[in-house]
Amino acid sequence: MNFLYDPIPFIINWLNSLMLSWGWPVDVVQVVMFVLGALLICVGAMLFTTLLIWAERKIGGRFQDRLGPNRVGPWGIFQTIADMLKIFTKEYITPAGVDKIPFNLAPVLAVAAVLSIWAVIPFSETFSGVNINIALLYIIAIGGLGEMAIILAGFGSNNKYALLGAFRAVAQLISYEVPMVIVLLIPVMFTGSMGLNDIVQAQKIPFIVLAPVACLIFFISSIAENGRAPFDLIEADSELVAGFNIEYSGLKFGMFFVADFLHAFTSAIIFTTIFLGGWQGPGVATHPILGGFYLLAKTLIVYFAMLAIRFTLPRFRIDQMMALNWKILTPLSLVTLLVTAVVDKSIPRELMAVRIGALLVANILIWLVADRLFTVYSRRHTRLVVSGPRPLARPDLKSSKEERASL
Amino acid sequence: MLHEWLYLGIFLTVALAIPAAALIIAGILAPKKPNPIKNSTYECGMETVGVSWVQFKVQYYIYGLVFLVFDVEAVLLYPWAVAYNKVPLYGVLEAVLFVLILASGLIYVWRKGALEWV
Numbered sequence: 001m002n003f004l005y006d007p008i009p010f011i012i013n014w015l016n017s018l019m020l021s022w023g024w025p026v027d028v029v030q031v032v033m034f035v036l037g038a039l040l041i042c043v044g045a046m047l048f049t050t051l052l053i054w055a056e057r058k059i060g061g062r063f064q065d066r067l068g069p070n071r072v073g074p075w076g077i078f079q080t081i082a083d084m085l086k087i088f089t090k091e092y093i094t095p096a097g098v099d100k101i102p103f104n105l106a107p108v109l110a111v112a113a114v115l116s117i118w119a120v121i122p123f124s125e126t127f128s129g130v131n132i133n134i135a136l137l138y139i140i141a142i143g144g145l146g147e148m149a150i151i152l153a154g155f156g157s158n159n160k161y162a163l164l165g166a167f168r169a170v171a172q173l174i175s176y177e178v179p180m181v182i183v184l185l186i187p188v189m190f191t192g193s194m195g196l197n198d199i200v201q202a203q204k205i206p207f208i209v210l211a212p213v214a215c216l217i218f219f220i221s222s223i224a225e226n227g228r229a230p231f232d233l234i235e236a237d238s239e240l241v242a243g244f245n246i247e248y249s250g251l252k253f254g255m256f257f258v259a260d261f262l263h264a265f266t267s268a269i270i271f272t273t274i275f276l277g278g279w280q281g282p283g284v285a286t287h288p289i290l291g292g293f294y295l296l297a298k299t300l301i302v303y304f305a306m307l308a309i310r311f312t313l314p315r316f317r318i319d320q321m322m323a324l325n326w327k328i329l330t331p332l333s334l335v336t337l338l339v340t341a342v343v344d345k346s347i348p349r350e351l352m353a354v355r356i357g358a359l360l361v362a363n364i365l366i367w368l369v370a371d372r373l374f375t376v377y378s379r380r381h382t383r384l385v386v387s388g389p390r391p392l393a394r395p396d397l398k399s400s401k402e403e404r405a406s407l
Numbered sequence: 408m409l410h411e412w413l414y415l416g417i418f419l420t421v422a423l424a425i426p427a428a429a430l431i432i433a434g435i436l437a438p439k440k441p442n443p444i445k446n447s448t449y450e451c452g453m454e455t456v457g458v459s460w461v462q463f464k465v466q467y468y469i470y471g472l473v474f475l476v477f478d479v480e481a482v483l484l485y486p487w488a489v490a491y492n493k494v495p496l497y498g499v500l501e502a503v504l505f506v507l508i509l510a511s512g513l514i515y516v517w518r519k520g521a522l523e524w525v
Contacts, residue, residue, distance in 0.1 A: 035417055038421040107426065109423075130414045137485060171470050178473075181478065181481040188489060
């Protein structure tokens with residue numbers, strides 16, 4: 001019965017006692033268990049990515065009125081497997097004059113940066129990778145490693161487009177890290193700890209209710225950190241051919257691809273854990289395995305929202321994107337932080353309902369004021385619209401309808 | 408406590424080893440037929456001119472500096488946020504003052520026009 005309700009610690013204990021019964025020392029057993037756990041999570045995440053790629057292409061197809069992959073297997077579900085086989089046997093093209101070490105290190109680092117985040121995610125009450133007390137700082141720092149991979153790829157490729165693309169990508173990523181980091185202070189304030197397990201446990205009421213504006217800012221900046229549309233300036237296919245990964249081929253390119261898809265899902269998991277209560281839900285106290293399902297369900301909803309945004313919104317220009325970050329999100333996140341800190345402190349913790357109400361009202365007020373200011377600002381800084389006759393592709397041809405009719 | 412960091416170290420090693428192993432396996436499986444045309448730098452079919460490591464505009468580095476300021480600020484604020492439930496209102500107001508000083512830095516940068524991507 002216990003096994004069904006909470007299988008994972010059961011399996012861990014069984015493996016532990018099995019290895020101890022073989023007469024292995026305790027420390028060795030511990031290390032072996034750690035290696036097994038790390039391998040399980042890493043390989044599981046990588047294999048899950050193949051499913052994610054298929055799901056994203058299929059959903060994207062539906063959003064854009066296409067069929068999506070539908071040839072290999074039922075509903076095209078083996079399409080990614082076929083792609084994997086193809087990409088595994090594809091030649092690595094190493095262009096002349098590349099800087100070998102950064103060029104080869106970058107794809108490994110890109111995947112490792114995303115995979116490492118999975119070490120700290122709590123999957124259910126009894127099963128989490130590791131509950132370190134600085135998990136949030138760890139996630140932010142590991143996110144920085146991804147930027148490192150991009151700049152290494154751009155620098156090592158010996159290609160001007162790649163270098164410029166990498167510069168732009170890093171400018172975007174470090175910029176959007178600022179509001180993200182500031183906004184993440186708010187859950188830490190509510191919880192009094194940076195550990196993700198503690199943050200989930202503190203969310204009897206999900207933090208999305210207590211800090212909706214912070215939640216929205218985090219959502220936007222995590223989409224930007226992924227480099228997904230409408231913030232896919234990192235790829236910049238139309239201006240810089242493909243950005244930083246232009247010179248990569250074969251599985252080296254595939255690694256950037258995997259890192260991209262896995263990063264999107266990972267940031268959905270982080271969002272769920274920090275703002276939507278992670279594995280919290282009815283019945284988790286007696287049946288911890290339900291927590292895993294709650295986490296997965298909430299994450300998939302967030303992921304679907306990200307996909308909906310990705311496949312429906314057009315791309316920003318890079319100056320618009322930087323302006324959105326530095327002139328709207330950063331001041332807004334600072335104001336949200338200050339207001340939340342003061343309001344939360346001035347109301348005693350015992351008055352739960354009053355506290356929630358006050359925080360909600362404060363957030364709505366912040367939102368209204370920000371919206372008003374933004375409207376005023378954008379009215380004052382309107383885009384220049386060129387007046388006069390529209391330029392023609394072939395001025396020698398008659399353009400207007402009547403003239404064409406007269407011919 | 409120490410075991411947790413050991414697990415993290417093992418996890419980081421595994422996370423680096425798995426993509427590296429995949430790349431090495433694919434490198435063994437994949438064909439290797441390089442030729443000078445294939446290995447030339449890809450710039451839409453044009454011959455490349457000059458060195459690739461070009462200079463970039465200086466405004467770019469100002470973003471880096473502003474980012475650094477805010478990141479250091481965040482690092483200083485995280486311990487405060489952890490202790491938030493224990494500090495009195497006075498401590499919160501002090502943090503507000505600290506953030507406002509930095510916000511004035513942001514306003515200065517904004518007024519100077521350093522936040523324009525040109």
